[in-house]
Amino acid sequence: MKILVIHGSPRAIRSTTRRLAGFVLEGAADAGAETEMIDLADYRITPCTACEACTLNGICVNDDDLPALVALMNAADALVFDSPVYIDNVTGQMKVFFDRLADAIHYQQFSGKYGCAVATTAESGGDGVVAYLNHVLNYLGVVSVGGISTATGGRSEAVEELEPAARALGKKLADAVRDGYSDPAQEAIIAENRAYFRTIVEENRDLRTEEYERWVRMGWIR
Numbered sequence: 001m002k003i004l005v006i007h008g009s010p011r012a013i014r015s016t017t018r019r020l021a022g023f024v025l026e027g028a029a030d031a032g033a034e035t036e037m038i039d040l041a042d043y044r045i046t047p048c049t050a051c052e053a054c055t056l057n058g059i060c061v062n063d064d065d066l067p068a069l070v071a072l073m074n075a076a077d078a079l080v081f082d083s084p085v086y087i088d089n090v091t092g093q094m095k096v097f098f099d100r101l102a103d104a105i106h107y108q109q110f111s112g113k114y115g116c117a118v119a120t121t122a123e124s125g126g127d128g129v130v131a132y133l134n135h136v137l138n139y140l141g142v143v144s145v146g147g148i149s150t151a152t153g154g155r156s157e158a159v160e161e162l163e164p165a166a167r168a169l170g171k172k173l174a175d176a177v178r179d180g181y182s183d184p185a186q187e188a189i190i191a192e193n194r195a196y197f198r199t200i201v202e203e204n205r206d207l208r209t210e211e212y213e214r215w216v217r218m219g220w221i222r
């Protein structure tokens with residue numbers, strides 16, 4: 001069982017959010033998961049220009065590090081998205097990464113995985129960013145087991161205070177991978193999204209035959 005954290009702060013090892021996500025990973029590791037954290041800032045990810053070339057064959061015109069990251073995501077059973085709050089939202093690095101996942105979202109390439117979300121902030125916006133990160137996980141077809149955030153108010157100990165809750169979230173994620181986890185509300189959202197994306201998959205049947213056939217095999221197209 002492999003759990004991958006995609007860390008969205010450019011502050012790398014000095015990052016508060018990284019420390020909080022680290023506790024989530026420790027909880028998952030104690031529950032038997034193999035864990036990995038990657039820093040988005042280490043990856044060269046070019047912003048989407050809406051050229052729509054990826055709709056032809058799933059391959060972006062930009063020759064950058066996104067495919068390597070997608071391969072890591074594919075190899076993981078669970079995905080953790082973490083980001084500090086930047087002007088009431090995720091970091092620019094995280095948003096550029098999300099925009100480049102549009103094709104993976106349309107074809108629901110990460111369906112069946114589990115996930116969770118982590119955020120930190122100075123004062124406000126943490127719950128909103130956790131909700132947004134979980135919303136993106138659902139877009140990807142991933143069921144989230146929850147999220148955690150803290151407003152530090154500049155107190156570094158604020159993160160340590162959340163260690164037990166963060167570890168419990170990591171354990172819950174590992175348990176979900178091992179035993180399964182159901183959330184009917186999220187499953188309904190994912191099913192609704194899939195009904196919408198089905199029209200794209202059907203329209204592009206001749207261009208993306210492998211994806212179309214995968215959707216038929218999954219029972220998503222009858």
Ligand SMILES: Cc1cc2nc3c(=O)[nH]c(=O)nc-3n(C[C@H](O)[C@H](O)[C@H](O)COP(=O)(O)O)c2cc1C
Pocket residue numbers: 009010011014015016017018083084085086087088089120121122123124125152
């Ligand atoms: C560009 C930028 C924008 C920020 N915007 C907000 C904000 O809107 N609200 C807030 O309370 N804190 C804001 N912060 C503070 C960070 O969210 C906070 O320090 C966070 O814990 C940093 O996490 P990190 O160490 O993982 O990067 C901002 C910080 C930066 C650098």
